[in-house]
Amino acid sequence: MEASLALDVDGSRISQARRLAASFLTTMRDTHGVPVADPAVEIVQLIVSELVTNARKYAPGPALLRLRITGNALRIELWDSNPVPPAVRAPDPRRIGQHGLEIVTALARNVTTEATAAGKRVIATVALDGA
Numbered sequence: 001m002e003a004s005l006a007l008d009v010d011g012s013r014i015s016q017a018r019r020l021a022a023s024f025l026t027t028m029r030d031t032h033g034v035p036v037a038d039p040a041v042e043i044v045q046l047i048v049s050e051l052v053t054n055a056r057k058y059a060p061g062p063a064l065l066r067l068r069i070t071g072n073a074l075r076i077e078l079w080d081s082n083p084v085p086p087a088v089r090a091p092d093p094r095r096i097g098q099h100g101l102e103i104v105t106a107l108a109r110n111v112t113t114e115a116t117a118a119g120k121r122v123i124a125t126v127a128l129d130g131a
Contacts, residue, residue: 001034002067002068003020004066004067005017005020005065007063007065013052017049020048021067021076022044022045025040025041025074034069034128035128037129040126040127040129043107044074044126047108048076051065051076051104052065054122055078055082058080058086059082059119062081064080069128070125073109073126074126076108076126079116079121083115086101086113089101107126108124108126109127110124111123111125
């Protein structure tokens, strides 16, 4: 049970990525009986939005979003062509912007980064029960 979306370099697919995430989870719940809480759908949409936005901002080439259900969680993978791993900045309420990875880390069960031959893969796991 998975879905994926190739992302162009112009960043025009951020909203499409959010819609894909919501549609995928709704289909898994309504058609396949996977227990997916409404808050989980909203959390996943926000995480997808932040990861895709970061890829568009910092990676020079295309990106690929993949969503995969594993047990009672959703694995969100975002591959991009920038080999530099993202770094969470120290919280600073006065900083304008650059809070994306902070948001992802706060909402996901866990977040990891893997080096790939042509960039990196950021992986965020989200509990489908909304916890």
